[in-house]
Amino acid sequence: MPALAVARFERRLCRRNPVLGGGRKERAVRRATTVGRGAKPPAECDEVPLRGATLRGVVGTLLEVRNLQTHFATRGGVVRAVDGVSWDVREGETVALVGESGCGKSVSALSIMRLVAAPAGRIVGGQILFKGRDLLRLGEEEMRRVRGREIGMVFQEPMTSLNPVLNIGRQLTEGLEIHLKLSPADARRRAEELLAMVGISDPGRRLRQYPHQFSGGMRQRMMIAMALACNPSLVLADEPTTALDVTIQAQILELMKDLSRRLGVAMLIITHNLGVVARYADRVNVMYAGRIVERATAREVYGRPRHPYTLGLLRSVPRLDEPRRARLTPIEGQPPDLTRLPPGCAFAPRCAFCVERCTREAPPLAEVDAGGHVSACWEAARLERVGEPVR
């Protein structure tokens, strides 16, 4: 990636972005974030050194999802895709949302962007506080400004999210002209910088091409460029690498991590890949059947899982440090039908730790350890004794 393009882009961010480069306090926060993570901030951001400040000690909550409920009305009944979840993302932090297919990860992200497919899909309750404002109360015009400008999104399937009949240049410049009010010439220059920043060579030529002329990895890079184009403070990345081969996956993830650190952008990474979680996330939310069942730092989730579902997920992935003949332990059974959730714990039919109470009462998300480690399991204490650490 050309260093010059990155440096120029960063300098512009510092000048324009109200989070990165607005007031004295924000610049101090950004400096603390960047320095705290070992990267040197660009010269124009150099101001007010905050000695000894850590990321956790300084930054505040950027996004807070409170008791969010998103349902779909279908012929078979009401699908409770997101069933009362609460979680948050702090400034500059990378948070993961992890769980099996169909547990409500994408619908959670689409709810934040207010892009749930209506009329079947509806957000029926909760709050989505972004920088203190409830996104669910904004008018459509205000919400359009938030999308792209303040929150970027990398969608699960890049080919269906890109417009096949518009060239790459137009798809990038449109948002820049609308949200940042750049002239067509400036938007074009910026679009070239963005493509260079995400590692696409010969950006001038590439801007004239169409999505079908890009490889899968390039389309994913293009999605990341689009998500970052207007200097958002948060990017929602829904399975950003699932369709790619492993070497490209690693490149894209490293790129996202690098950009997140350099630009101070917070990320929500949605994935079912626990390798991604371990390497890239600060904190992890484990989701099952539309609810959060465990939340902790990535280190805690791997080292001391306190929910049988998390333990099952960890035991069902191969480990390089174990002999090849070591058996994986899949989670038996299927996730429940979200139109007919059982009265007790939704994981009960698949759970080796299940006791009688589990089938009657749904366990609340409760603190199991200091440092914000929470688990929704009646047997979380037993799990600490029985469940061997998963490294």
Ligand SMILES: Nc1ncnc2c1ncn2[C@@H]1O[C@H](COP(=O)(O)OP(=O)(O)OP(=O)(O)O)[C@@H](O)[C@H]1O
């Ligand atoms: N438009 C829709 N109409 C009806 N049900 C829907 C609709 N969109 C999603 N759902 C249901 O909502 C639930 C959650 O879907 P979601 O797309 O969030 O899953 P996911 O966790 O992202 O899965 P994956 O890992 O496969 O992407 C699923 O049961 C799905 O069938």
Ligand code: SF4
């Ligand atoms: S509450 Fe009961 S069924 Fe649910 S995960 Fe815990 S032990 Fe298993």
Ligand SMILES: [Mg+2]
């Ligand atoms: Mg999904």
